[in-house]
Amino acid sequence: MASAEEVAKAAERRDVRDRWLLSAPALLVILLAATGPLLIVLVYSFLTPGAYGDVKWQFSPDAWISVFMERDIFDDTLSVAVAHVTIFWRSIKLAVVTTLATLALGFPTAYFMATRSEKTRDLWLFLITIPFWTNLLIRTFAVLQIIRNEGIINTILLKLGIISAPIQILYTDTAILIGMAYVYLPLMVLPIYASMEKLDFRLVEAGYDLYATRFKVLRKIIFPLVKPGVIAGSILVFIPALGAYVTPVVLGGGKNMMLSNLIELQFGQGRNWPLGSALSITVMVIVMLALLAYVRNAGRSGVRHG
Amino acid sequence: MASNFSIKHQPGFTAIAATCFVVLYLPIIVLVAYAFNAASSTSEWGGFSLRWFQSAYQNTQVIDATLRSFQIGAIAAVLSTIFATMAALATTRTAPYPGLTFKYAAINQPLMVPEIVTGVALLIFFSRIKIFTGYSGLGYLIAAHTAFCIPFAYLPIRARLENMDLTLERAAADLYATPWKTFRRITLPLLWPGILAGLMLAFVISLDDVVITEFVKSGGQDTLPTYMLGQIRRGVTPEINAISTAFLLLSVAIVTLFFFVSRKRD
Amino acid sequence: MNWKTMATAMGLALLASTGLARAEGVLNIYNWGNYTSPDVIKKFEDKYKIKVSITDYDSNDTALAKVRQGGTGFDIAVPSQTYVPIWIKEGLLLETDPGKMENFKNVAPEWANPEFDPGRKYSVPWAWGTIGVVVNTDAYKGPADTWGIVFNTPDELKGKVNVVPEMNDVIFAAIKYVGGQQCTDDKAVLKKVRDLLVAAKPNWIAMEYNTIEKMGAGDFKATSDWNGSALRQRLANAAIHYNYPKEGFGLWSDNVVVLKEAKNVENAKLFQNFIMDPENAAGLSAFHRYANAITGSDKYMPADMKDAPEVVIPADAKPKGEFQKMCAPETQELYTKIWTELQK
Structure with missing residues (x-):
C-alpha cells in the first residue's frame, strides 16, 4: 500500500515538473522582455530625477510623496494631490464604462457567431478580426472621420433635418469612449467566443424543457457556462483601456490627461523619471487589486451558479 | 418543431450582432474610401484618384514600415x-x-503595466544588451512583442481549456495513446478555436503597438504605427489610407482564398 | 481553416515581408517624422552610393532618452536648439567640426556661431522657424497679432481655438503674455501664468498637434502653431493667416548632429556637408516648408515660399522674436506642475 502511495506521489511530482517545463518558455520570455526590466522602474522610483531626464543615483522618497501629496508651488502648503486623483479617477471611470459597453455589444455578437453552423464560424471569426488588421492609430483616425462635425453621422443627421447644427462629439469624453469601445471590441468578443463555441446546447434545451424563459436560460445557463470567457474579455478590455494613450489624444483632443498621458509627461517633457516610475507602480498595484477582487468575486458567483 | 422555436435564439442578439458588424466596418469603409481621395487631406473629398496609391508605392519608408x-x-x-x-x-x-498562482500572476503581468513604462524599462535594459553584444536587429522587437502578446493569447486559450473536461484525454490514455498523440488528436482539435482566437488577438495587438516599439526600435526599424506617430505632428497624408487599404485587400484576399480552399477540401 | 492553412498563410506573410538587401555604404538618420525630403535623400544616395535609412521620432525627449541609453545604431540625429547643449554636455555627440567643412561658407552669418553650439563644432543647421498664432480670417476679422487669441479668446473664436500641446512653448507664450521673461521662476509671474491658463482652457476646443488638417477642414478656427505648418494651412485655405504675437514669440531651430556611437562617421560627415549646399538646403525646405540657414538657397526655393509671410519675418515683428532656451531643471519642475494642473 505504501508503495502505491509512493507511486502516486512520484507521478504527482512528475506532473508538477512537466507543468513547470511547459510553462517555462512563456515565463522566460516575459521575465526577460517584460517583468524583469520593470525592476528598473521600481528602483528608479526611489531615486532623484536627473537634470534633463533619466535619474541621478541618489536615494530620494520624493517621487512617492508627490504621487499622493502635492506641495503648492505658490503657498508651499502640502495637500492631497488633487490633480493626480482626478486623472486616476477619470481613467478608471472611462475604462469601466468601456468594458461594460464592449460587453453589451460583444456578448451577443459572440453568441451570434458561436451559434452559426460549424463551417461558417471561422468565417465570422475572420470577419470580426479583419477590421483590426489595420493598426490602432489608423482605426482611431477612421473613427475620427465618422464622429467629427463634418463627419458621416453629423452630415446624415443634418441632411435628414433631425438636427440643425452639428453635434460636437469629437473632443469629448464620449468620443474617447466610442473610440475605445471600437478599438477594444475584439478583445471582448474573441475570448467570449472561444468559450461559447463549446457551449453544450443540450443544457439549454434542458432549460427550455423545464419551462425556463429565454432570459432565464441566458442568465442561469448560458452566462455561467461562458463566464471564464467573459472574465478574460473584461480583463483584456479593462486594462488596456485604463492605460490607453493614443485614443484619448486623438479623439479626446488632449485637453484632459489620462493616466498614460500623465506618466508619459514625466518621462517626456516633465523630465521626472522617478515620479513617472512611482506613478506606474501605483497603477500596477491598483490594477492588480482590482483584478484580484474581480476574479475572486466572479469565481465565487460562478461556483454558485455552476 | 411545430413553431419555429429555436433553442439557440435569443431576442435581439442577432440585431445587436448585425449592428456590431456594421459599426466595425463603417470606419474601415471610410478609411478605404479616403484612400481614393484626390485631395491631399484626410478630411475633405476631392474626387476619385489613385494618386495616393502611387505615392505610397514610391514611398519606400512607408512600405518598409508596413512590411516590418x-x-x-x-x-x-x-x-x-x-x-x-x-x-x-x-x-x-x-x-x-x-507556484500555480505565481504563474497566473507572471503570465498576466505584462497586461498590467502601461505601455510607456514597459517601453522605458525595455529601453534601458535592451540598450545595455545592444551595446554589450553589438547586435541591434529585429530580435529585440520580436522578443518584446512576444512577451506582451502572451497574456492576450493565453486568456482565450485558458478560457477554452477550462470548459473542457479531461474525459476524452483520459480515455485516449487508457487506450495507450502517447501523450503527444493524445494532444495532437484530442486536445488540439478541441482547443483549436481558443488557439485561433489567441493567435488573432496576439497578431492584432502586435500590429497596434506604438509606444513600446518606439522605445525599443533601433535604426531602420520603424513599424507602421511608429512611422505614423512621427507623422501626426506634421499631418498624416492619405498615403496611410492607401497602404492600409492595399494590405487590407491583400489580407482579405488571402483569407478568402484559404477559406474556400479549405472548405472545398473538407 | 485548419492549422496547415494558417501556417501557410503566415508563411506567405513572412515571405512577403523579407527585408531589402543592404547597399555597401549606409547611413542611419534619426529624425522627426515627415521631415526629410525623399528627393534630397535620393540625390545624396546617388551621389555617394550610400543607402540611407530614416527612422522617425516624435519628440526631443524620446530622441534624447534613446540616444542617451545607447546602442541605437543611429549615425545622425536632428535635435532642437534647446536640446543641443544637453546632447553636447552629456557627451553624446561627435565633434565633427562642421565649421571647417567645405560648404560651411554658405551658412548665413547669423547662424554661423549660435549660442547653443559656439563655433559650430557639432551641428549643421537643418531648419528654423517661429511659433505664432494662426487665425482663420473668415471666422475672426479683428487684430490677431497677439497671444490673446489663445489666452483671452475673443467671443467669435470661443470653443474653436486649438493649442499645440508643447509644454515649453505654451508656457513661454503665457509668460510673454503676462509680461515675464522666458524661463522665469518668479512665483508672482508664474501664478499669473497658471491663472491665465486655467481660465483660458474652457475656450479651447482641443490641445493637439494635428493642426494642418483640422485648420484646413474648419474644425479649428485658430491655433498656436509652427510657421511651416501655418504655410501649409494657408495653401489649403487662403483665409488662414499666420501672426507674429506682439508680446513676443519663440524662435527655434533644428540641427543635424553626428552621434558619438555612430558607425558610419564618414558618411555622416558627408551628409552634414551635403545639406549645407544651397540647392540641397532649398530642396529640404521645399519638403518640410521651413526656412533654412543657407545663403544662396533663395534662388532654388519653391515660388510659394520665397516671399511667404510665414517664412520671411516682417521687419516690424523681427525684434519681438526670441530664441527659446532650455530652462533650469528646478524651473522645469514648476512648469510641469502648472501643466499637470492645467490638463487634470
Missing part, C-alpha cells in the same frame, strides 16, 4: 500563441500546486 509590422506581428503572434498554449495546458485542469 506584418513580419514582427506574424512572428510574435505565432511564438506567443505556442508559448501561451503550453502555459495554458500547464496551468489549467489541475489541483492547485505550488
Whole structure:
C-alpha cells in the first residue's frame, strides 16, 4: 500500500515538473522582455530625477510623496494631490464604462457567431478580426472621420433635418469612449467566443424543457457556462483601456490627461523619471487589486451558479 | 418543431450582432474610401484618384514600415500563441500546486503595466544588451512583442481549456495513446478555436503597438504605427489610407482564398 | 481553416515581408517624422552610393532618452536648439567640426556661431522657424497679432481655438503674455501664468498637434502653431493667416548632429556637408516648408515660399522674436506642475 502511495506521489511530482517545463518558455520570455526590466522602474522610483531626464543615483522618497501629496508651488502648503486623483479617477471611470459597453455589444455578437453552423464560424471569426488588421492609430483616425462635425453621422443627421447644427462629439469624453469601445471590441468578443463555441446546447434545451424563459436560460445557463470567457474579455478590455494613450489624444483632443498621458509627461517633457516610475507602480498595484477582487468575486458567483 | 422555436435564439442578439458588424466596418469603409481621395487631406473629398496609391508605392519608408509590422506581428503572434498554449495546458485542469498562482500572476503581468513604462524599462535594459553584444536587429522587437502578446493569447486559450473536461484525454490514455498523440488528436482539435482566437488577438495587438516599439526600435526599424506617430505632428497624408487599404485587400484576399480552399477540401 | 492553412498563410506573410538587401555604404538618420525630403535623400544616395535609412521620432525627449541609453545604431540625429547643449554636455555627440567643412561658407552669418553650439563644432543647421498664432480670417476679422487669441479668446473664436500641446512653448507664450521673461521662476509671474491658463482652457476646443488638417477642414478656427505648418494651412485655405504675437514669440531651430556611437562617421560627415549646399538646403525646405540657414538657397526655393509671410519675418515683428532656451531643471519642475494642473 505504501508503495502505491509512493507511486502516486512520484507521478504527482512528475506532473508538477512537466507543468513547470511547459510553462517555462512563456515565463522566460516575459521575465526577460517584460517583468524583469520593470525592476528598473521600481528602483528608479526611489531615486532623484536627473537634470534633463533619466535619474541621478541618489536615494530620494520624493517621487512617492508627490504621487499622493502635492506641495503648492505658490503657498508651499502640502495637500492631497488633487490633480493626480482626478486623472486616476477619470481613467478608471472611462475604462469601466468601456468594458461594460464592449460587453453589451460583444456578448451577443459572440453568441451570434458561436451559434452559426460549424463551417461558417471561422468565417465570422475572420470577419470580426479583419477590421483590426489595420493598426490602432489608423482605426482611431477612421473613427475620427465618422464622429467629427463634418463627419458621416453629423452630415446624415443634418441632411435628414433631425438636427440643425452639428453635434460636437469629437473632443469629448464620449468620443474617447466610442473610440475605445471600437478599438477594444475584439478583445471582448474573441475570448467570449472561444468559450461559447463549446457551449453544450443540450443544457439549454434542458432549460427550455423545464419551462425556463429565454432570459432565464441566458442568465442561469448560458452566462455561467461562458463566464471564464467573459472574465478574460473584461480583463483584456479593462486594462488596456485604463492605460490607453493614443485614443484619448486623438479623439479626446488632449485637453484632459489620462493616466498614460500623465506618466508619459514625466518621462517626456516633465523630465521626472522617478515620479513617472512611482506613478506606474501605483497603477500596477491598483490594477492588480482590482483584478484580484474581480476574479475572486466572479469565481465565487460562478461556483454558485455552476 | 411545430413553431419555429429555436433553442439557440435569443431576442435581439442577432440585431445587436448585425449592428456590431456594421459599426466595425463603417470606419474601415471610410478609411478605404479616403484612400481614393484626390485631395491631399484626410478630411475633405476631392474626387476619385489613385494618386495616393502611387505615392505610397514610391514611398519606400512607408512600405518598409508596413512590411516590418506584418513580419514582427506574424512572428510574435505565432511564438506567443505556442508559448501561451503550453502555459495554458500547464496551468489549467489541475489541483492547485505550488507556484500555480505565481504563474497566473507572471503570465498576466505584462497586461498590467502601461505601455510607456514597459517601453522605458525595455529601453534601458535592451540598450545595455545592444551595446554589450553589438547586435541591434529585429530580435529585440520580436522578443518584446512576444512577451506582451502572451497574456492576450493565453486568456482565450485558458478560457477554452477550462470548459473542457479531461474525459476524452483520459480515455485516449487508457487506450495507450502517447501523450503527444493524445494532444495532437484530442486536445488540439478541441482547443483549436481558443488557439485561433489567441493567435488573432496576439497578431492584432502586435500590429497596434506604438509606444513600446518606439522605445525599443533601433535604426531602420520603424513599424507602421511608429512611422505614423512621427507623422501626426506634421499631418498624416492619405498615403496611410492607401497602404492600409492595399494590405487590407491583400489580407482579405488571402483569407478568402484559404477559406474556400479549405472548405472545398473538407 | 485548419492549422496547415494558417501556417501557410503566415508563411506567405513572412515571405512577403523579407527585408531589402543592404547597399555597401549606409547611413542611419534619426529624425522627426515627415521631415526629410525623399528627393534630397535620393540625390545624396546617388551621389555617394550610400543607402540611407530614416527612422522617425516624435519628440526631443524620446530622441534624447534613446540616444542617451545607447546602442541605437543611429549615425545622425536632428535635435532642437534647446536640446543641443544637453546632447553636447552629456557627451553624446561627435565633434565633427562642421565649421571647417567645405560648404560651411554658405551658412548665413547669423547662424554661423549660435549660442547653443559656439563655433559650430557639432551641428549643421537643418531648419528654423517661429511659433505664432494662426487665425482663420473668415471666422475672426479683428487684430490677431497677439497671444490673446489663445489666452483671452475673443467671443467669435470661443470653443474653436486649438493649442499645440508643447509644454515649453505654451508656457513661454503665457509668460510673454503676462509680461515675464522666458524661463522665469518668479512665483508672482508664474501664478499669473497658471491663472491665465486655467481660465483660458474652457475656450479651447482641443490641445493637439494635428493642426494642418483640422485648420484646413474648419474644425479649428485658430491655433498656436509652427510657421511651416501655418504655410501649409494657408495653401489649403487662403483665409488662414499666420501672426507674429506682439508680446513676443519663440524662435527655434533644428540641427543635424553626428552621434558619438555612430558607425558610419564618414558618411555622416558627408551628409552634414551635403545639406549645407544651397540647392540641397532649398530642396529640404521645399519638403518640410521651413526656412533654412543657407545663403544662396533663395534662388532654388519653391515660388510659394520665397516671399511667404510665414517664412520671411516682417521687419516690424523681427525684434519681438526670441530664441527659446532650455530652462533650469528646478524651473522645469514648476512648469510641469502648472501643466499637470492645467490638463487634470
